[in-house]
């Protein structure tokens with residue numbers, strides 16, 4: 001028996017009702033209940049970073065966070081990163097620099113870099129690599145991702 005719980009979550013600025021099993025993770029709620037499938041399920045146990053979201057502006061693994069524990073914290077997913085349907089500066093930099101291959105890691109990478117640029121608009125290479133240390137990319141070898149972030153940092157100088 002896995003009783004369902006009702007939670008009201010703030011997702012990308014909107015209050016959303018979630019009725020899900022008590023054991024549901026935030027990742028389950030986003031993808032299976034709310035249809036927000038931009039947040040990816042990779043390892044489902046906290047290793048790959050594909051499920052990264054922001055909780056009150058801080059990085060969080062949605063696969064390790066119980067939906068019922070989110071409470072009043074504001075959730076930002078990849079769907080909430082661009083403004084007015086457009087690309088955010090981080091997204092634009094990745095696209096323009098050819099830093100996306102299969103794209104599976106990209107939502108988590110965008111969230112991680114967005115968190116970095118929010119607290120440090122001009123990060124150096126070490127800070128960029130550090131910010132990406134929790135996000136596995138099987139395709140790119142990271143070079144293009146790091147270069148895209150460096151270019152964005154350069155635009156702010």
Ligand code: FES
Nearest residue numbers: 042044047049063
């Ligand atoms: S799916 Fe959450 S860290 Fe891999």
Ligand code: FES
Nearest residue numbers: 102105137138139
């Ligand atoms: S672009 Fe394929 S996993 Fe990163």
